[in-house]
Amino acid sequence: NGDVVSVNIKLAKPNKEMLSEIFKIGIPAFLMSILMGFTGLVLNLFLAHYGNFAIASYGISFRLVQFPELIIMGLCEGVVPLIAYNFMANKGRMKDVIKAVIMSIGVIFVVCMSAVFTIGHHMVGLFTTDQAIVEMATFILKVTMASLLLNGIGFLFTGMLQATGQGRGATIMAILQGAIIIPVLFIMNALFGLTGVIWSLLIAESLCALAAMLIVYLL
Numbered sequence: 001n002g003d004v005v006s007v008n009i010k011l012a013k014p015n016k017e018m019l020s021e022i023f024k025i026g027i028p029a030f031l032m033s034i035l036m037g038f039t040g041l042v043l044n045l046f047l048a049h050y051g052n053f054a055i056a057s058y059g060i061s062f063r064l065v066q067f068p069e070l071i072i073m074g075l076c077e078g079v080v081p082l083i084a085y086n087f088m089a090n091k092g093r094m095k096d097v098i099k100a101v102i103m104s105i106g107v108i109f110v111v112c113m114s115a116v117f118t119i120g121h122h123m124v125g126l127f128t129t130d131q132a133i134v135e136m137a138t139f140i141l142k143v144t145m146a147s148l149l150l151n152g153i154g155f156l157f158t159g160m161l162q163a164t165g166q167g168r169g170a171t172i173m174a175i176l177q178g179a180i181i182i183p184v185l186f187i188m189n190a191l192f193g194l195t196g197v198i199w200s201l202l203i204a205e206s207l208c209a210l211a212a213m214l215i216v217y218l219l
Helices: 014-048 054-079 080-088 092-125 133-144 148-163 166-178 181-218
Strands: none
Touching: 014 054, 014 133, 014 148, 014 166, 054 080, 054 092, 054 133, 054 148, 054 181, 080 148, 080 166, 092 133, 092 148, 133 148, 133 181, 148 166, 148 181, 166 181
């Protein structure tokens, strides 16, 4: 139509409202990344008490779970702009988008769980021939893969809070996702040893998912 759009850097002056919106989204994402790394370090310290066998077993299962987990994280992060765009304009479409993501997470979860319970040993066997590690890594893989659905729900609800401008709720969720596992690890390790450390992953994800649903409901 002949119209020309130009950009002038001098006019791009950030104001308080703009910075507030940026930090509402940025701070939860920053905290989540930092705390996930920290909790991974704490978990490895607990596993180190049970030797290289435990660390190797968890390392293998972690790599295998990481494939579907990263796909789910991508879905949850990618849907944030869609939710934000439709939050005020078309809530019906927003709900459809959220349902589509939940269904996608569910399909990924079912496919991965089916694979783990049918060919889990073979998947782990690609990384090691040590039978003791294969057995332990397969057990860890089943537990961590079971937490995949809950993990996805937590990521999605955190994204929903970010998209709808609920910065406080998103920040709380980011902190909980990194902090809940630490007391759970101490308790489960004291009660059940290595098995308790492994199950603490699923317990922590369950608590995070419940907290996410409660926060979304209250806000």
